[in-house]
Amino acid sequence: MPAQFQTVQPVRAYQRVVEQVEEAVLTGALKPGERLPSERELMAQFGVSRSTVREALRVLESGGMVRSRPGDPHGPLVLPYSPAGLEKSMSRLAHLDQLSLAELLQFRMMVEGGAYLLAARLRTDAQLAEMRGALDAMERAVDRGPTAFSEADLAFHDTVARMSGNMLIIICSQVVHGVVLDMIAGKLQKAPDPRAVMAETLDHHQQALAAVRAGNGQLAADLARAKLYEYYADHLSSEERTALKWLVDGR
Known part of the structure; x- marks a missing residue:
């Protein structure tokens, strides 16, 4: 050929x-x-x-x-190095058509997994209170609908990223979250019972918070990756799902 x-x-x-x-x-x-x-x-x-x-x-x-x-x-x-400049550049990359949803999810799994591992190690009482507050905001957003809930969901993950204390993790989290925000809201709007999906998401976040509070970063990271896979797997091909499953299973 x-x-x-x-x-x-x-x-x-x-x-x-x-x-x-x-x-x-x-x-x-x-x-x-x-x-x-x-x-x-x-x-x-x-x-x-x-x-x-x-x-x-x-x-x-x-x-x-x-x-x-x-x-x-x-x-x-x-000019000196600027996190804002890096975030702008990465945002442009993340929105390129050549970058697939599977690639974004793989990256998000790795970034969020690392964020949870560090958050569980470095957590302070004030940070745990902030994480609890972000979860409370998610609960209040249920009655305001899918878009408000999705925004509150991403705010929770941004809180975890800040707890990592790593500027690159914070920037990468914000960039990837911004790309998938509409997809989260769209999934909720199309769900037969959006409130049930939101309740399940809240339960997952409760478990992640408990794991971070207990200092079990590995459990929190595993929960995060498993939830991402569960949430987005039906948007991917079988080959793409297999690649993501490796990150979930660790093999």
């Missing part, structure tokens, strides 16, 4: 400028607080037009990598 090729996508000049600046920042050749050359100097160094330089700087600024003002004689300022 002859080889199958994909259409080649043209790369614009400004993208090459962005790539080189990003590479310089990532390798440390450019450090936070330093400045890029002026627009005129960038035009000369890259051999491109002013509009190309400005488009590249716009992209870099939207990604939180530099702060730029057209015509600034001092050149664009390289």
Whole structure:
């Protein structure tokens, strides 16, 4: 069978400028607080037009990598690392069509499992009270319908992520949760008995809270992964379900 090729996508000049600046920042050749050359100097160094330089700087600024003002004689300022910038980049990736639901769920299983393991180890009385408060908010949201309940559900998981004390876990949790929010609400709305589904979810979260309070992070992580599999398995193919089941069973 002859080889199958994909259409080649043209790369614009400004993208090459962005790539080189990003590479310089990532390798440390450019450090936070330093400045890029002026627009005129960038035009000369890259051999491109002013509009190309400005488009590249716009992209870099939207990604939180530099702060730029057209015509600034001092050149664009390289900004320090920003969690908000990372979250924005990951959100764009998570919404790409090439990223499947199965991949998102696999990632969420791993992230939430790790969050529960750490939360059970690092928990404080104040954090346990916050987790209890998030669960109470879920209970109150039952009467307000699927959308309100789904938002309260994700707020509970965000609380667990914060308890991990790991900024990357917090950011990753928020990104993935935002992608699946509509799906959670849609599943509840289509359920023959949405209140029964919400009651089951509350019971699961009660068990997870009890496991964290007891310091049993492994049980809490197992509960979280099993619930995710149960909740979303019918949206996946048999092959995708098998891959997720490995994470649930640990084999």
